[in-house]
Each structure stands twice: as C-alpha cells, then as structure tokens.
Amino acid sequence: MQSDDSIEKFRIDKWLFAARFFKTRSLAAEAVERGRVSLNDQRVKPAKTVAVGDMLTIRIGSVQYVIEVLALSNKRGSAPQAQQLYRETDESKTQRESMIARLKAQPQALLTRGRPTKRNRRKIEQFISDRDEY
Structure with missing residues (x-):
C-alpha cells in the first residue's frame, strides 16, 4: 500500500481490483466502461488515474457505494488491507443497508435446480402426451 501518488500512476480499474470491489481486473474495467463507476460524478475510462481524496460512486447490481479514496495501491492484498484504501x-x-433489508424482506421464489424428481418427470411426460393427442 502506497500513499504517495507522485511516484506512480494508479489506474482506476487496478485500484478497484486492489480494493476488492471486483474479483478480477477485467470485471473492474468492464464496470468502468459500462458507466457503473464514476469518479467525482463524471464517467471515466478504465485507464483514468485515481488520486487520494477522489470520490467514487460504484454500482454493483442493485447496491451503490459512495466512497472516498484514502490510499492508493495496485496490488490486491487481504480484506483488512483493502478496507484501508477507502472510506x-x-x-x-x-442507503445500502436499507436496500439490503428491503431485498431480504421480499419473498424469494423457490427455484429447484437439477434433475426433476420421478414424480415431476411423470407429470411432464403426462403433460407432453396430453398435448400431443390434440
């Protein structure tokens, strides 16, 4: 972790990856390209340099983060190190906590994955054979 931005330039996609907002640098670059990340309320490109004190707005799914850059780093470290890069x-x-609470309060659809059970398979076969008779 380095706090002197005069030595090296820090790309926004590398910084987002180092701060653990995205799992890969390519996902971070894609998010910046698609306009899901703004620097000081302006849309930027992945190669834009970031400096200490910049304000970032990051949208990941339905969750939005508004953060201030406290330190700069190009290397991905542990989660506690990454949390020291921003506030x-x-x-x-x-806003984020209220959004998460609202999403948890909504009823979730019961989705079954995998192969159908024997009973469900028989219902599917019956449905198909009834449809073919007409």
Whole structure:
C-alpha cells in the first residue's frame, strides 16, 4: 500500500481490483466502461488515474457505494488491507443497508435446480402426451 501518488500512476480499474470491489481486473474495467463507476460524478475510462481524496460512486447490481479514496495501491492484498484504501460515506452505508433489508424482506421464489424428481418427470411426460393427442 502506497500513499504517495507522485511516484506512480494508479489506474482506476487496478485500484478497484486492489480494493476488492471486483474479483478480477477485467470485471473492474468492464464496470468502468459500462458507466457503473464514476469518479467525482463524471464517467471515466478504465485507464483514468485515481488520486487520494477522489470520490467514487460504484454500482454493483442493485447496491451503490459512495466512497472516498484514502490510499492508493495496485496490488490486491487481504480484506483488512483493502478496507484501508477507502472510506464509505455514512449516507451510502445507510442507503445500502436499507436496500439490503428491503431485498431480504421480499419473498424469494423457490427455484429447484437439477434433475426433476420421478414424480415431476411423470407429470411432464403426462403433460407432453396430453398435448400431443390434440
């Protein structure tokens, strides 16, 4: 982790990867390209340099983060090291927590995956044979 930005330039996609917002650098670059990341309320390209004090708005799915850059790094470290690179605003935390609470309160659809059971397979076969008779 390095806090002196005059020595080296830090690309926004590399920084997002190092701060553990995205699992890969290519996913971070894709998010920046698609406009899901803005730097100081402006849309940027993945090669844009980031500096200490910049404000980033990051949308991942339905969750939005508004963070301030505290330190710079190009290398992905542990989660505690990554959390020292930024500070999320209090307003962003409350909005994100309320969004998560609303999503958890919604009823979830019961999706079954995998092969159908013997009973379900028989129902499917019966449905298909009834349809073919007409």
